[in-house]
Amino acid sequence: EIVLTQSPGTLSLSPGERATLSCRASQFVSHNYLAWYQQKPGQAPRLLFFGASTRTPGLPDRFTGSGSGTDFTLTISSLEPEDFAVYYCQQYATSPTFGQGTNLETK
Amino acid sequence: QLQLEESGPGLVKPSETLSLTCIVSGVSVSGSGAYYNWIRQPPGKGLEWVATVYSSGTAYHNPSLNSRVTISVDTSKNHFSLRLSSVTAADTAVYYCARGGGIAVSDSWGQGTLVIVSS
Numbered sequence: 001e002i003v004l005t006q007s008p009g010t011l012s013l014s015p016g017e018r019a020t021l022s023c024r025a026s027q028f029v030s031h032n033y034l035a036w037y038q039q040k041p042g043q044a045p046r047l048l049f050f051g052a053s054t055r056t057p058g059l060p061d062r063f064t065g066s067g068s069g070t071d072f073t074l075t076i077s078s079l080e081p082e083d084f085a086v087y088y089c090q091q092y093a094t095s096p097t098f099g100q101g102t103n104l105e106t107k
Numbered sequence: 108q109l110q111l112e113e114s115g116p117g118l119v120k121p122s123e124t125l126s127l128t129c130i131v132s133g134v135s136v137s138g139s140g141a142y143y144n145w146i147r148q149p150p151g152k153g154l155e156w157v158a159t160v161y162s163s164g165t166a167y168h169n170p171s172l173n174s175r176v177t178i179s180v181d182t183s184k185n186h187f188s189l190r191l192s193s194v195t196a197a198d199t200a201v202y203y204c205a206r207g208g209g210i211a212v213s214d215s216w217g218q219g220t221l222v223i224v225s226s
Contacts, residue, residue: 096211
């Protein structure tokens with residue numbers, strides 16, 4: 001099983017700041033089969049990226065997915081109020097697993 | 108417009124079988140190239156992939172759930188279903204049905220249904 005470790009667990013930032021979220025895999029993630037989701041309280045997750053860096057339709061370009069192998073990053077260049085949420089990475093190269101999440105909260 | 112909606116009992120007794128159905132509207136489940144997923148989230152915790160069925164009927168499940176999981180698709184009713192046997196309190200979670208282009212990769216989700224395992 002590929003274990004995904006997200007860091008930090010909680011990230012406290014202000015609107016307008018840059019957010020960098022990390023997802024590290026315990027094994028090589030082949031084909032960069034890594035997805036990112038955003039989840040707000042009481043809502044289902046929303047897919048942001050698949051294939052590590054392919055954005056989903058309608059996703060603002062302040063969001064960037066990057067990385068390969070075992071190290072992946074989600075970057076939000078300038079935080080908007082609606083970006084504060086929990087973010088999960090997921091690998092689907094093998095039996096799918098999720099990271100434990102990063103809670104992006106308002107400072 | 109694609110919509111998914113979970114249905115099933117909100118309370119299941121320990122050792123019994125949890126059964127959920129996801130009603131799909133706006134697209135045919137028999138259409139090629141789509142994966143239909145069940146993903147769960149215990150209260151206050153993270154996400155866990157449960158099982159996936161491809162539009163052809165090929166099924167995949169989380170090995171940590173061993174042989175307790177059955178997932179199937181019913182093209183005549185345009186829905187897919189999950190059965191999880193021998194449930195315990197650890198199976199208490201919000202269960203989401205979802206659809207996407209890969210195993211567990213989901214770009215369309217239901218609103219989720221809370222299933223509590225308790226006597």
